[in-house]
Amino acid sequence: MSSIELGSTIVDALVGLGVTDVVLAPGSRSAALALAVDRADRAGTLRLHVRVDERVAAFTALGLAKGSGRAVAVITTSGTAVANLVPAAMETTTAGVPLVLLTADRPAHHVGTGASQTGEQVGLFGTSVLGVVRLSSESGTPEAWAAGIQRAVVLAEGRRTRQPGAVQVNVEFETPMVGELPPPVERPFAVARSAGHESVELDGRRTVVLVGDASPVVGAEARALAEVSGAPLLAEPSSNARVGANANPGYRHLLADLGPQVERVVMFGHPTLTRPVTDLIGRPDIELVVVTDQARWHDPGHRAAIVADRVLLADQDPSWLAAWQAPVEEQRRPGFTQRTVADEVVASLGTDEDLWLGSSSIIRAADLSPLNPNPPHVYANRGLAGIDGTIASATGLALTSGRPMTVLLGDLTTQHDLGALVRPPSEPWPDRLRVVVADDRGGSIFRRLEQGAPEYAESFDRVFLTPQGVDLAGVAAALGWESVTVTDRESLSAALRGSAEFIVARVAG
Numbered sequence: 001m002s003s004i005e006l007g008s009t010i011v012d013a014l015v016g017l018g019v020t021d022v023v024l025a026p027g028s029r030s031a032a033l034a035l036a037v038d039r040a041d042r043a044g045t046l047r048l049h050v051r052v053d054e055r056v057a058a059f060t061a062l063g064l065a066k067g068s069g070r071a072v073a074v075i076t077t078s079g080t081a082v083a084n085l086v087p088a089a090m091e092t093t094t095a096g097v098p099l100v101l102l103t104a105d106r107p108a109h110h111v112g113t114g115a116s117q118t119g120e121q122v123g124l125f126g127t128s129v130l131g132v133v134r135l136s137s138e139s140g141t142p143e144a145w146a147a148g149i150q151r152a153v154v155l156a157e158g159r160r161t162r163q164p165g166a167v168q169v170n171v172e173f174e175t176p177m178v179g180e181l182p183p184p185v186e187r188p189f190a191v192a193r194s195a196g197h198e199s200v201e202l203d204g205r206r207t208v209v210l211v212g213d214a215s216p217v218v219g220a221e222a223r224a225l226a227e228v229s230g231a232p233l234l235a236e237p238s239s240n241a242r243v244g245a246n247a248n249p250g251y252r253h254l255l256a257d258l259g260p261q262v263e264r265v266v267m268f269g270h271p272t273l274t275r276p277v278t279d280l281i282g283r284p285d286i287e288l289v290v291v292t293d294q295a296r297w298h299d300p301g302h303r304a305a306i307v308a309d310r311v312l313l314a315d316q317d318p319s320w321l322a323a324w325q326a327p328v329e330e331q332r333r334p335g336f337t338q339r340t341v342a343d344e345v346v347a348s349l350g351t352d353e354d355l356w357l358g359s360s361s362i363i364r365a366a367d368l369s370p371l372n373p374n375p376p377h378v379y380a381n382r383g384l385a386g387i388d389g390t391i392a393s394a395t396g397l398a399l400t401s402g403r404p405m406t407v408l409l410g411d412l413t414t415q416h417d418l419g420a421l422v423r424p425p426s427e428p429w430p431d432r433l434r435v436v437v438a439d440d441r442g443g444s445i446f447r448r449l450e451q452g453a454p455e456y457a458e459s460f461d462r463v464f465l466t467p468q469g470v471d472l473a474g475v476a477a478a479l480g481w482e483s484v485t486v487t488d489r490e491s492l493s494a495a496l497r498g499s500a501e502f503i504v505a506r507v508a509g
């Protein structure tokens, strides 16, 4: 990828999103953008305005945007030029006027080296912008760049937030900064709706309903859509949609055979758990429909064709659903494993209970566990999938739900949050909060990642696995929890039926 391709793609995307006016204050680092907007102006696809002073350029853009109600883009070179946009950014963000600040920059590795016209441009606008999008000619693809421009324009115009303002798009251009412009590309964009009441109608092409981490309300909505239309339901463990005849816990394995036949994915929530799912939603040949009523939408593969608050899906061919209902033959590791613990815990809970899953292997194990016909509400911190604060988060939820809460998590995840086991005296505390630790003595997820390969064996234990050997049951007992250690399925099952508040399951790593 090159700077001229990046400049050209940004301008194509602005045109595709309905931007009609661009103001340019010339410079060197922004050359690719300058050449691309000049061509678009000559072709009549947008109107270019050139000003020497960036502050004047930005206020001119403000006037254009205020008059038209549409986002106007301002292009600057790197260095102090960028800071000249601050006054107009302050005014537009406060007044609710849509502006896209395209600030050309050097590649990040030049910042702080004394390279010419190079300073910290990201963060410069502080609270004067609604958000920052970062693009670089050294990484990404034209699809990714165009998707970034789409997010910037949608945010600046407040299409989903109803709060217009300024958005910075900081664009790193590597040398050579000029070259032959590639032909303009027409880009169809996801129509990001804001009203939330209208539904988008989808035809009957072969569709799967994919549900990542989602609230019980969103999970129920996703399940209803799949069941009404007869579509397969691919539901992660914290989707709250993992139930009913359209869901199959073996969906991850079925994707290998049936994935290539998928023509459309209707996605709810935030899927994060497995590679086959990430690959599916990044595929160029499927139509990705993102259903969300939030301002931001998940689309890591930059493929969303539609972003909508609600959809109606035409009936699916019954043989399509039947193919996804086939039982899956699994190869399971023998012995007492994270999978055994996940299966037991998921099966032991009922509809009037809550389950909080820790990050790392345990939530992926639960992704293969048999469906519970009367499932609990399931929660997890999947925003950034940290192993921090898991027990404290579940405690907070249990304090509002008033329902019995079981937290199921790994040993390092538990150790990370030991402070949450201290019950503050005289403070409100959940009536029934129980912790189940799948203790395999270390971060065993890393065994299944790239760093688990034999060539890194010498460093593996120290810098990835970090086995701690903490007597977690002893620590919990010292803090007043009724704790027990179990080493097989039967004793775990008995402990789950009993009164233990802190169960350590010693599993194989």
Ligand SMILES: Cc1ncc(C[n+]2csc(CCOP(=O)(O)OP(=O)(O)O)c2C)c(N)n1
Pocket: 359, 360, 361, 362, 385, 386, 387, 388, 409, 410, 411, 412, 413, 414, 440, 441, 442, 443, 444, 445, 446
């Ligand atoms: C706050 C935070 N620090 C580091 C990580 C990186 N990380 C992901 S999984 C993991 C190990 C978790 O170990 P454990 O809880 O024992 O689960 P296991 O891998 O054994 O299933 C670490 C350190 C993270 N996700 N979050």
Ligand SMILES: [Mg+2]
Pocket: 410, 411, 412, 438, 439, 440, 441, 442, 443, 444
């Ligand atoms: Mg572990």
